[in-house]
Amino acid sequence: DTEVTQTPKHLVMGMTNKKSLKCEQHMGHRAMYWYKQKAKKPPELMFVYSYEKLSINESVPSRFSPECPNSSLLNLHLHALQPEDSALYLCASSQDPRPEQFFGPGTRLTVL
Amino acid sequence: AQSVTQPDIHITVSEGASLELRCNYSYGATPYLFWYVQSPGQGLQLLLKYFSGDTLVQGIKGFEAEFKRSQSSFNLRKPSVHWSDAAEYFCAVGADGYNKLIFGAGTRLAVHP
Numbered sequence: 001d002t003e004v005t006q007t008p009k010h011l012v013m014g015m016t017n018k019k020s021l022k023c024e025q026h027m028g029h030r031a032m033y034w035y036k037q038k039a040k041k042p043p044e045l046m047f048v049y050s051y052e053k054l055s056i057n058e059s060v061p062s063r064f065s066p067e068c069p070n071s072s073l074l075n076l077h078l079h080a081l082q083p084e085d086s087a088l089y090l091c092a093s094s095q096d097p098r099p100e101q102f103f104g105p106g107t108r109l110t111v112l
Numbered sequence: 113a114q115s116v117t118q119p120d121i122h123i124t125v126s127e128g129a130s131l132e133l134r135c136n137y138s139y140g141a142t143p144y145l146f147w148y149v150q151s152p153g154q155g156l157q158l159l160l161k162y163f164s165g166d167t168l169v170q171g172i173k174g175f176e177a178e179f180k181r182s183q184s185s186f187n188l189r190k191p192s193v194h195w196s197d198a199a200e201y202f203c204a205v206g207a208d209g210y211n212k213l214i215f216g217a218g219t220r221l222a223v224h225p
Binding site: 004006040041042043045048050055056088090092096099100101102103104105106108 | 144153211216
């Protein structure tokens, strides 16, 4: 299995909702990433987990809360988001220390 | 600080024509360099990578790239473009212990029939 999967594909939520994005990989990779991508822009790194420990947090607001329950799963918990948080959220993984990252198809998030 | 510059925001080519997308990087050490492609609303697909060794690297879908240290460049090429190559292309450099990718702004490729 050489894929990174993400669920859901689309998510619409209100500013008071709590929701979660999920990411899964079965390539044995030990590093996993969350990116945010706005239209016509490159992906922006949010979080990096290495060996299930948070290693990089790019000063992301606390309304985004990552979780890595095991080496194959990565979650992003969302709470009290703002409309400007609407974006494509991408998950990626890599075989630490090899740097090439493999991306999932993304979750298109709309905050109303 | 590490950075990646893609000078061309949009490029339009005719189907069957050759393609070159430019990428310049700024990085103190030997860089790890990548090209990714993204179709609308999709994730990023790795086209090719350079770590060391042969400076001309081959990738998927008939793409190749050449690393030129003297010019700090890693340009992507394809000899004959297909309509399905229309997409956004991102150049990236591995940085900060290589758990971090620094992306260029991207080049949007349009292909005319």
